Amino acid sequence: MPLFVNNLNIEYPGKVLFKDLQVEVEDQKIVAVRTEVLDGGTTLLKGLAGMLDGIDGEVRLDGLDLLHMDPAQRALKVGYVYEQQGLVSLYDCFQNIALPLQFHTTTRNELVETRIFSLCEKFNVDRQLLNEYPHALNDVQCRMINLLRALVIEPKLLLVDELEGGMSEKVLGDTIDTLREEQKNNAMIVIITTADDLLLDQADDSYQIDDKKLRACH
Amino acid sequence: MLDQQSDNLKTPEESLSWSGIGKAILNPIANFYHVSMEIIGLISVALKASTLLLNRRRRLLFYSLFQRQVYNAGVSALYVNGVIGFLIGTLLISRLFDYLPRQIIEDQFGQIFVVVVFRELGPLISGIILIARSATAITSEIGYLRLQREFQVLNGLGINPVFLFLLPVFFAFPVSLFLMFIYFDVVVFLSSFAVVWVSDPSISFTGLLANILSQITLNEIAINAVKAILGGMLIGIISIYFGAKVVDSFTEVTESISKATTAQLLVFFIINVLLSLLAYTQ
Numbered sequence A: 001m002p003l004f005v006n007n008l009n010i011e012y013p014g015k016v017l018f019k020d021l022q023v024e025v026e027d028q029k030i031v032a033v034r035t036e037v038l039d040g041g042t043t044l045l046k047g048l049a050g051m052l053d054g055i056d057g058e059v060r061l062d063g064l065d066l067l068h069m070d071p072a073q074r075a076l077k078v079g080y081v082y083e084q085q086g087l088v089s090l091y092d093c094f095q096n097i098a099l100p101l102q103f104h105t106t107t108r109n110e111l112v113e114t115r116i117f118s119l120c121e122k123f124n125v126d127r128q129l130l131n132e133y134p135h136a137l138n139d140v141q142c143r144m145i146n147l148l149r150a151l152v153i154e155p156k157l158l159l160v161d162e163l164e165g166g167m168s169e170k171v172l173g174d175t176i177d178t179l180r181e182e183q184k185n186n187a188m189i190v191i192i193t194t195a196d197d198l199l200l201d202q203a204d205d206s207y208q209i210d211d212k213k214l215r216a217c218h
Numbered sequence B: 001m002l003d004q005q006s007d008n009l010k011t012p013e014e015s016l017s018w019s020g021i022g023k024a025i026l027n028p029i030a031n032f033y034h035v036s037m038e039i040i041g042l043i044s045v046a047l048k049a050s051t052l053l054l055n056r057r058r059r060l061l062f063y064s065l066f067q068r069q070v071y072n073a074g075v076s077a078l079y080v081n082g083v084i085g086f087l088i089g090t091l092l093i094s095r096l097f098d099y100l101p102r103q104i105i106e107d108q109f110g111q112i113f114v115v116v117v118f119r120e121l122g123p124l125i126s127g128i129i130l131i132a133r134s135a136t137a138i139t140s141e142i143g144y145l146r147l148q149r150e151f152q153v154l155n156g157l158g159i160n161p162v163f164l165f166l167l168p169v170f171f172a173f174p175v176s177l178f179l180m181f182i183y184f185d186v187v188v189f190l191s192s193f194a195v196v197w198v199s200d201p202s203i204s205f206t207g208l209l210a211n212i213l214s215q216i217t218l219n220e221i222a223i224n225a226v227k228a229i230l231g232g233m234l235i236g237i238i239s240i241y242f243g244a245k246v247v248d249s250f251t252e253v254t255e256s257i258s259k260a261t262t263a264q265l266l267v268f269f270i271i272n273v274l275l276s277l278l279a280y281t282q
Helices: A041-048 A073-075 A091-105 A109-122 A127-131 A141-153 A169-183 A195-204 B001-007 B012-018 B017-055 B056-075 B078-099 B102-147 B150-156 B161-199 B204-214 B220-243 B251-281
Strands: A003-012 A015-027 A030-034 A056-061 A078-081 A155-159 A189-194 A207-209 A213-216
Touching: A003 A041, A015 A041, A015 A056, A015 A189, A015 A213, A015 B056, A030 A169, A030 A195, A041 A155, A056 A189, A073 A091, A078 A141, A078 B078, A091 A127, A091 B056, A109 A127, A109 A141, A109 A169, A109 B078, A141 A155, A195 B017, A195 B204, A213 B056, A213 B102, B017 B056, B017 B161, B017 B220, B056 B102, B056 B161, B078 B161, B102 B150, B102 B161, B102 B251, B161 B204, B161 B220, B220 B251
Parallel strands: A030 A189, A030 A207, A078 A155, A155 A189
Antiparallel strands: A003 A015, A003 A056, A207 A213
């Protein structure tokens, strides 16, 4: 099983958000998690990504222990798309997208550029946007740049926090279709938190957060 | 929070008690010790992160941010350093003309320049300009990055935030400060010469310059380099330390700038005075 979550407990001081969470996700699946305001959707994704300290349990991706592996190695396996912000203000969009590859790998700059331009084309992101700094982007553009940065490493697990905010149905639908195309080239699991019915319908599996666990919607 | 408020609301009797006086004396000392230890810790973190520069790709990423800092802090300061240097140069020489015979000034110009400008005024004024122009900007930039949760973003990408946010400042500030010493000394010399030349056009530029250069020993240059390295490094680290204290609110940024600037001025003056006393006391 490519993603295996076992007995995951996530809590903040005085509040338990997830208790004994169990999830198994097969390769190349898109999983949607219905989320409400402040119900722990973002925390769940960060927990799965190994970005939170002091959580118990087991998260294994292709046998790798995501909670205890080296952050640099994990950054090449897991892509994370923030709902808001999530970019480095000191860099323009191109540099933001290229950053994980340039920092962690020896990929040649020409190849980095080719990969970024190819992603821009697939996801209909205007190349001129690559020269802009994060402060000049609107929410949707910011999320799309986040998405490209997460995809540029060709992750095995893509975690997306509420992709839909401010997006038209067409753009959202096209983005999901393109993600499915990407899954054909790069066998990755996509987990998206969402409040959007269209996304919940399009996903292979959908869950909702209920009583500190994930319950299947259909 | 309530505990903090109740601590502040002491009755006059409590404040005047021995324990109240003891706390009033000991708390700032304990606080100073705590901050000093954290800043030393931050320096060791920066030195440890420097090992990442051994990787060529990472060095290139670092270099673009380092260049940006040197340009903003060191190169762009030419204008303000130049204006202040010009004013001090003209003021210094015109004042000296009021008090000393011209012959003494001409003979002793090199020594006066080195003792007053090269050793003391250049480093002090350049440091104050660095603190006012660039350190405040860095404190607010780091505070903003903290508010935007960009440290967490970098951690999520498996990148040590110290490498991108701290290291460029840690290395660029000493370089910038040393550049500013040079601008300042050059401009003060040129403006001083201009004043001398107006009163006596026969005076030789090269003679005056040679007079100064003969007074600048390797020891003088080394002391100034230490002032630039130590001063620049600590000014940068203090900015980042206080900037990184910002957690939730924009008002914390202004508070951080105020605390950082106070600490930087004190630290920089102490470094300069101590080094001058150690180096130049016979």
